Amino acid sequence: MKVRTDCDELPLGLSRHVRLGLSWMNAADLAGIEIIHIVEEMKEPSTKAPEWYRLAKAEKFSINGLYLQKWGNTPASIQLFVKDIYRGIPRIFWLTPVLTLRVSRILAHEVGHHLVAVRGYVFQPGERLDGQEYEEELANRYAFGVLKKMRERWYYRLGDWAMKKLADVHYVFGAADWKAQRYEEAAERWYIAWILNPDLEDARYWRHRAKQMYKKPETD
DSSP states (O other), rough: OOOEOOOSSSSSTTTHHHHHHHHHHHHHTTTEEEEEESSSSSSOOTTSSOOOHHHHHHHHHOEEEEEEBBBBOOOOOOOOOOOHHHHTTGGGTSSSHHHHHHHHHHHHHHHHHHHHHHHHOOOOOTOSSSSSHHHHHHHHHHHHHHHHHTTSSSHHHHHHHHHHHHHHHHHHHHHHHTTOOOHHHHHHHHHHHHHTTTTOHHHHHHHHHHHHHHHHOOOO
16 A cells, blocks of 8 residues: 655654554455545535535535545545644644544544445445445444554553543633634634544534634624
């Protein structure tokens, strides 16, 4: 499998995080994926882009990775988007297990989509796939399994703890921004808190509230 980069400046250690993440996955699950393509960010959507693509850009959602099926002579690949992967993560964490876990989760999620594409299921035949939300759930479960194995090592448990603490820091700064009526900044902080620690469901809720505040139409 080739790792191809198209970034003006590749973050220090990213290629190693990719290799480490892939090493925790079953080689048979990776069969058929020939390229990991690292790019700066997703392109601006065209008028023909899918609705989810346009929505993601409009709402500033983090799209960390994307699986591309084999098409003709073009092999299956996974794209990684650097700006979103590193969103809210200070440079001091770039060479730590925090980034290895984050990259591994993204890769494993996309591998879950690959398994659906090539064999029609992730864990066992007959899985419910009649809707994008079911496939997303299976991909999330596959990623959870990979990270669960990784956390059996103490340094990845430490990385997981550090990532959750970093999420807590963003959450607290979001509350401070809200109090100061900096609603757009608060929304960004709470969104980062949630993507770093999806268990912080209230961060997701407060991000929505903050967006309502800074997008609220002015009245005379």
